[in-house]
Amino acid sequence: MALVASVHAKAIALIKLSLEMTTAAGSGHPTSAASLAHLVTLLMYHHMRYDPAYPNHPAADRLVLSEGHACPIVYAAAADLGMVIGQDPQHWRPMTRDEALRLRAIDSEIDGHPNPAAGFPFFPAATGSLGQGLSIANGLALAARLDGLDKRIFCLIGDGESREGQIWEAVDFLVDYHLTAVCPIFNCNGYGQSGRVSLQQAPEVMAAKLRAAGVDVQVIDGHNPTAIQQALAVHAVHAQAAAATPCAIVARTVKGWGFTSVLGSNVHGRAATEEEKIQALATLDTTAQRLGATWRKGDLGIPPLTTTPALDLQPVQPTPCFREALQRYGQEDMLAQGKMAPRRAYGVALQALGHANPRVVALDADVRSSTYSENFLHDAALQERFFECRIAEQNMLSCAAGLAAGGKLPFVSTFGKFLERAYDQIEMGLISGFPLKLVGSHVGVSLAADGPSQMALPDVSFFRAWTTLRSQAGKPLLYLLQPADAYAAYALTVAMAAHEGPCYLRTLRPDVPLLYNDTTAFALGGHHVLAEGHDLCIVAAGYMIHEVHKALPLLKEQGIAATLVDLYSLPFDDVAILQLVQENQGQVLTVEDNYGASMGSAVADALAAHGGAYTLMQMYVRQIPKSGRTPDDVLRSLHLAAPDIVQAAVRMLDVAAR
C-alpha cells in the first residue's frame, strides 16, 4: 500500500532528523520522539487540516504535545514542511533543517520543550511539565465551540504522564462537556524515565479506565500506518456526529522505534553520542529497506482548511461604573448598607465584563456561589461562556490556558488557597504568554472560621515573584491586586480585563466598609493615600486597611499622625511610595494578613534599593493560624488587630526617637 510505504519513509526520516538534532544539542529525548514518529507523520502530513504557513490560524486543527519532551519529532516535521517560526508574526519565516539542528540553542526558536512564546506558533501552548496537555486541548475545544468552528484538537499523551491525576480530571471534563472534537492519543511506549511504567498505565488498563469514564477507545499499534489512519478516521466521524461518545486512541508504541538495538527503550532524555547516532541512522536505513519504506509525494497530503471562520469580532463595549452595573443587575440596594464583600463586587464586574467583551469566559471549581462567579452563569446571555470545572483546579487552569490559546480571555476563580493546587499549571500558562485573569477569594485570615486549610496565606509571596519579571514587551509580567473594598474590587476587575497581560486578584470573604466611590480611579501599579500624616507611613492592603482604619484614631490619641497607603497593586510606583515615606520621617509600618515575604517585603525591596535611611517594621502572619469564629478573634490571636498595630507603631517611634 502506497500510504504505508510513504508513512514509514517519512516517519523514519523524521526519526533520523530527531537523532541529528538531539545529538547536535547534546541533550533531548530521541527515544520518546521516535515512539511518536508514525502518529505525528499521519497527523501532520495527512490528517490535520492546517496551513504550515499559518499554523495557528483560528480555524486550523491543533496539536497539543502533552509529553513535551518528545518535541524533536514535531520540530523535525516542521523543518521538513517548512513550517513558519519566529516570535513576531510579521517576520515569520519557514523553518529549515539547519534551524532544526540548532535545537535548544539560546537564540533559537526551537526550544527544549514546546513553547509558542519562544517563536514556534504550531504549538498552541507551552508543555513539558507533564499531564497538562489534555486539559489544554479541552480549552481549545471549548473556544472552538463558542466560535462555531469545527476544528479538531489532537493531544499526544505519554503513558508515564498518564499517572498524573490531571489527565483524569481532563477526561471527566471532556465527557461532561461532550468534547468530541478532542482526540486524546495515548502513546504507550511502556517506559518512563525510571524504567517500565506501572502496569496501572498499561494499554489495556488505560483503555479500561477510559471506558469506565465513558470514553470510546480504539487500541492500536502506533507504528502501523493503516491502523493509525483508520483510528483517526473513526475519530473524525465521532467529532462530527452530534450524539457521539467522545473517543480516544490508545497506541502501543516502541520507545526508540527503529534503533532500540542502539539506544534501548530504557534510555530517556539522553541524546545519542556521535557514534551511536551513526549506528542508529544505519539501523534505521536497514529498517526502512525491510519495510519497503518509500516516499511518494502524492500518497500523503495535508487537507486544506475548509472553514473560513466568520469570527465574531464584536468591539469591546465600555463597562458601566459600579453603581450602574449594580442597577443593571438589580443589586443596587447593596451599596445602601455601606459595606459589601469585595468578592460580591467581583461577581458584578465579571457579569458586566461578560456583556462588554465577548472574549470574556469564566471558569470556577465548584465554589461559584462563594466567589460570585455564579453571576456570570446565572445570566442567560453569558451562561454558555461559563465553565463549571468541578473540584479539579489543575484541569481548570490548563483548560483556561487552552481557552486563551483559542483567543478567549479567561477569568478563573476559586478560593485563593485552592489556586495553589494549580501553581504549576499557572506557571505553564505564564510561560506560554497567556493573559490569565486569576481570582483567588477568601484570602488572608478574615475567612476565620474555616481555618488554615481554606486560607490563602503564602499566595502573595508566590505571585510576587511573577511581579518582579518583565514580559517580552518589557512591561510587568503580572500584576497582583488586593482591593480593600467593593468599589476597588469592581474597578480592578475591569482594569484587569483591559490589561493585556496576566493578573492575580485577591478578594475577601467578609463584608467590609465602602472606602471609595465611582469617581475613584484605580490603575494597575497604583495606590491610594487614605490618610495623610507626617510621623509614620502605614502601608497596607485588602482587609488590613480596615484594621488600620480602626487604629488611626487610637494613634492620634498617642500623638502619632500616620499616613495610610492602600497599596492595592504589586508592582507599585516605587518613587511615589518613597516620597510618602520620606514625608513620614522615613518610618514605615506594613500591615498584611498573610505570611511574610510578601507586600512588606516588596516595600523593603524599594527602600533598600534606594539606599536612604529608612526603618521598616513589617506586621504579618507569623504562625500558622487556627480557626476562630470571627476575623477579630483570629487577628487578635496573631497580634494583628488594631491595638497591636497601635502598639507596634508606638514601639517603633519610641525606638526611632532615641
Add this chain to the structure above:
Amino acid sequence: MALVASVHAKAIALIKLSLEMTTAAGSGHPTSAASLAHLVTLLMYHHMRYDPAYPNHPAADRLVLSEGHACPIVYAAAADLGMVIGQDPQHWRPMTRDEALRLRAIDSEIDGHPNPAAGFPFFPAATGSLGQGLSIANGLALAARLDGLDKRIFCLIGDGESREGQIWEAVDFLVDYHLTAVCPIFNCNGYGQSGRVSLQQAPEVMAAKLRAAGVDVQVIDGHNPTAIQQALAVHAVHAQAAAATPCAIVARTVKGWGFTSVLGSNVHGRAATEEEKIQALATLDTTAQRLGATWRKGDLGIPPLTTTPALDLQPVQPTPCFREALQRYGQEDMLAQGKMAPRRAYGVALQALGHANPRVVALDADVRSSTYSENFLHDAALQERFFECRIAEQNMLSCAAGLAAGGKLPFVSTFGKFLERAYDQIEMGLISGFPLKLVGSHVGVSLAADGPSQMALPDVSFFRAWTTLRSQAGKPLLYLLQPADAYAAYALTVAMAAHEGPCYLRTLRPDVPLLYNDTTAFALGGHHVLAEGHDLCIVAAGYMIHEVHKALPLLKEQGIAATLVDLYSLPFDDVAILQLVQENQGQVLTVEDNYGASMGSAVADALAAHGGAYTLMQMYVRQIPKSGRTPDDVLRSLHLAAPDIVQAAVRMLDVAAR
C-alpha cells in the same frame, strides 16, 4: 436487629450534636456531616481497633477524613466517646459535649477542619483542601507495613472531591503497592457546593473506574447499618489475605440525612439557624422513632487493640563525613575531579542517612536517576524504604505526609519545578506539623537546555514565605537550603535530617567546583564568608556562588575588594549579615538565578528593618528564560554572567561614590 437499632440511635445522636455544634459556631457543614453519620458510627464505635484515650497509638487503626469539612460528625463522636484532646500529650483531657459546642472558637482544639496540630490527635493529618486523604492513608499504610503492624487505615472520601485527579493517583499507588490495609470509602451523597455532582462521580461510574484500576468494589447503602457492617467485614478479610485484591466501598448516602425537609441536600457549608435547628432536631426524633432507633450499650463496642507493637526503636547512628560516605559506597573517585553536582552529594547523604536512621524513608516521582535518590533504592538494605511514586507529585507529597504521620522521616525528591505541582499538599503537611524533608533538584537556570518548563524559579519566593513563620515551639517553621557545592549539599542534607522541622533543599544539576571540605561546618541558619573585602558585600547562593567567584578577580582589576557571602540558608543570622554589610560601606549586591522576591528580598527585609543607610542592588532572573545549550548561554541571556556582575558592581559603587 439490635445492632441496627443502636447504630441508628447513635448516628442520629451524632447528627443532632453536629447540628448543635455548627449552629453554635455559626458555620460548618451539618449536611455533609449527616451523610457520614452511619459510616462514622460503625467505624468509631464498632469496627476500628483503637483506644479513645490514646487515639494515635502506633498500632491503632486510623481514620483519615479526606472530606475534612464533614468533621463535625467525628467531633460529635469524639465528644460522646470522651476522646482525648489537647495540644500537649502530657495534658490530654477527655473531650466533652461542651467542648464540641465550642467548635471553631479561637481557643478550642475543635478546629474548623481536621488538624492534629490544633490538638485533636484522632486525626492523623490536616485535611480540608480536598482530594488528599487517600494519599495520606497510603502513607500511613506504608509506615505500618514497614513497622510490621496490621493496622487498617479507613479513608472517607467525598464524591465531589473524587473529581480531584489526586484521588486517582492514590488509587493507582494503592494498587501498585498492594495496600489492602487501606479501606477507601466513597461517600456518594450526590451534592457538591454548587449543586449535583457530575455524573462522572456517580456511584456506578466511581465503581467502574475503581474496578478498571484493579480495585474490588462494594456498592452499598451508606445509611444501612447491616450493609456497612458487612462491607467493613469483607474489607477486614481482604486486609489480612496476602494475595487479596485491594478493595473499596462506594456508599450511596443522603446529604442532610434525617433532616432534608429542613435543610435540603443542596445546602452546603451553612449552619442551620436556631429555628431550623429546632425543626431539624424534631424531625430527627421522628425519624428515630420511625426506624426504631434505640441505643443499647452492648450492641456496639470498640474492639481492643490486639497488637502491642514491638517498634524497632533503634537509636540513630552518627552519619559519616562526606569522604567516608563516598568511600563506603564506592564513589570515592568522585572528589578527585575537583567538581561534583550537588544532587549527587544528596544521593550519597540520603543513602548514609538511610543507614544511620531507620525512620528515614525516600520517595521520588520517576526522576530518581536525576535527583540521585536512586542511591537509596539501589542499596539492598534500604530499598524497602524507597517508594517510587511515578509521575504523580500530589500523591507523593500527601503520601509522605502519611508516612510522617506514621512516624517516618520522609525525604521527598523531584525536580524543584515539579514540587510546585504539590505546593498545596506541602502546605497541608506543614499545617499538620510534619517534618517533611523536601528536595528540589535542577533548580535555577543552570539546567539550561531543557528550558523553563523544567526550571525551579519562583520556588525560593514560595518557600521563603514559610521561613518567615515560627513553629508552635517558637523556632523557624521551615529552612530553605541552597548548597553551592557537593560538601555543602551533603552536610546540609545531614543537618536537615537532624532538625526536627521541615526543610526545603535545592540541588543543582551541573557539576560545580568543590568549595568546602569535610571540616567545614554547616548549620541551618548559617552562612559562609568565601572572600573578605571592604568595598562591597556580595551575597549569593547555589550556582551563582561560582559565577561570583569568576567575577571576583575581575572586580579586583577594577579596584573593588568584595566580600562574598554564601548565604546558603533562609532564614539567616540577620545580625551577622548586617555586620558584614557595615564592614563593606553598607553596599550590598545580591545575586541569584531565580525570580525576584527571593533571597535578595530576604536581605532587603533585614536591611530595612535595621534602618541604617544601606544600598542593595538585586540581581535575579527578570524574564522567563528560554533554553540554552549551556548554563553560560542562559546566564548571559539573562544578564547574570560574571561580566554582568562586575558591571553591576561598578555601576553601583560609582553611584555610591557620587
